[in-house]
Amino acid sequence: MSAAVPLHPDAVSERDDLDLRQRFQSLDALLAVHENFWKPRPFEEVLPNWRHTHPELYNAVISLSDTVVESCSAEPARFQAIAHPFLPWLQELARASELVAAPSRSLTFSPFDALHAPGRKWRQVTAFAAALPPLSGPVHDWCSGKGHLARAVADANNVELFCFELDAQLCESGQTLADKQKLPIRYIRQDLLQPFDSRREEYRGGWRLGLHACGQLHVNLLRASVDSAADGVAIAPCCYHKLCLGEQYQPLSKTAREAKLTLSLKDVSLAVQETVTASAKERAQREKESQWRLGFDQLQRQLRSQDEYLPTPSLPKAMLNGDFNAFCAWAAREKHLTLPTDIDYSHFAETGRSRYREVRRLELVRHLFRRPLEIWLALDRALFLQERGYEVTVREFCSREITPRNILITGQLL
Ligand SMILES: C[S@@+](CC[C@H](N)C(=O)[O-])C[C@H]1O[C@@H](n2cnc3c(N)ncnc32)[C@H](O)[C@@H]1O
CATH class of the missing domain: 3.40.50.150 (Vaccinia Virus protein VP39)
Incomplete structure (x- = not known):
């Protein structure tokens, strides 16, 4: 035994003795005052509003290389260091979030x-x-x-x-x-x-x-x-x-x-929203699914002539072995949309990939608040x-x- x-x-x-109530109230004030950075979801909103108030941050984030994005996703402290010069209050946020x-x-x-x-x-x-x-x-x-x-x-x-x-x-x-x-x-x-x-x-x-x-x-x-x-x-x-x-x-x-x-x-x-325990295969599948969803999102915006996100249900996993065209047919059926026959699928598949690159970068900002x-x-x-x-x-x-x-x-x- x-x-x-x-x-x-x-x-x-x-730090452990910091009054819990006081710590809650500091976090509450910071999260509330900066909620425009984390409540809107880059997956659903094409461009964040904060780019108008923080254009330098926006440009710095959008131009990060894939390697840096990868390492920031794996290690959030790396991105904190990148964002800190643009958002000096991050230090206070990090301090209030530390646990022993x-x-x-x-x-x-x-x-x-x-x-x-x-x-x-x-x-x-x-x-x-x-x-x-x-x-x-x-x-x-x-x-x-x-x-x-x-x-x-x-x-x-x-x-x-x-x-x-x-x-x-x-x-x-x-x-x-x-x-x-x-x-x-x-x-x-x-x-x-x-x-x-x-x-x-x-x-x-x-x-x-x-x-x-x-x-x-x-x-x-x-x-x-x-x-x-x-x-x-x-x-x-x-x-x-x-x-x-x-x-x-x-x-x-x-x-x-x-x-x-x-x-x-x-x-x-x-x-x-954190994937440190996901396997490489699970991550690759999630990436493919996200790119397809974002590609379909652009397609449905055009089809419906409405510039707004349309949520689609969770995907039968077997579908990930198929292709983007079959995914669009499934998503359209689920949302009762009729797809015209002359869709340029390769264009929307590419749009999905480039939106995904953008979303991953903008999500880094949102994840500062996770x-x-x-x-x-x-x-x-x-x-x-x-x-x-x-x-x-x-x-x-x-x-x-x-x-x-x-x-x-x-x-x-x-
Ligand atoms: C994430 S697992 C955690 C299991 C375990 N505590 C551990 O850490 O290994 C959650 C567990 O909650 C059980 N569960 C889900 N809904 C439940 C419910 N309504 N009542 C009781 N248990 C439930 C699931 O069957 C599952 O075993």
Whole structure:
């Protein structure tokens, strides 16, 4: 079992103590005042309005070489350095978005568990488990999947665990793995979007964990934790915009309800637009799809005589093995448009490629706000817990190469 050592107090810098509310308000003011740089989407709007107020930035960005664009996409700090002379307030934005690394306990995990989880997932799980304080039970792992996290936590803490998961197959194979090791974990098939009485006697107290539970699911987790007066909560949120009702983002905390910024769920999706974990093949496919969509976008603007973006549904993946002409035929059918027979497809395919080159460059500017927006959202969750009597920290539990969704919010009931 585990060999826990005390946390290293030195690992926590002074920045960590920055008042969460104050930090939220600085980010809020910066994001709101500069929203013309990040709310409009270059994919949908042919030219950004900010080019009139910042023509030098526009020219510098548009003329970046492919090699520089590639390295800036992989390493956002590179583009920050390029943009900084044009946008001096970027430094303040970066400062407000910095998080310290969570102190990490040195834990020993069973080799059996490592064998049964994919490599990167296991690194996320062990980093998350090591960043938690010693836990009281029962521990609930929300949206547990097969329960890799629960098994790691069981390796490191002497507690009873419940895994809540929608997928029956995952519950079954998770239970088999846990039973093989005689771990005290019970899998419960549960739709966590539905009302669920977490105040039942057997669930009371203890800790609630959620590693990469999407949008509304981790919001429900926070609400259920607070309602049942859980001793502690630890979440690494992801897909902040998913599974939520309506089109507008609903702030959780009182502070965020009084914020300057108002967000649509589409705005919120910027926070998780990052592809560091995508394979080269996935990236190439995404590139092809984007170029086709942009080519079709120019075609539909001409056909409809309307200079506005027309969203198309998600693409059947097999279609990417076909060609641009077949894609246009499919997209036109989906949007009830009739394509004339004399379309110059090679012209629109080329337009798609050149729009894509432009969009990638303009997206670099938009992406300067991606992490600040994510921190804004994380702080909304943190403040929600704080307002309900929890002592809260917001830190990074691993490097962004292991997962870009590396923010750990912990709350301990005071
Ligand atoms: C991104 S995975 C995270 C799994 C696990 N926590 C991990 O990090 O490996 C999200 C999990 O949420 C589960 N899920 C999706 N919708 C759900 C719902 N409505 N109720 C419960 N679980 C759900 C999925 O089946 C999936 O296993």
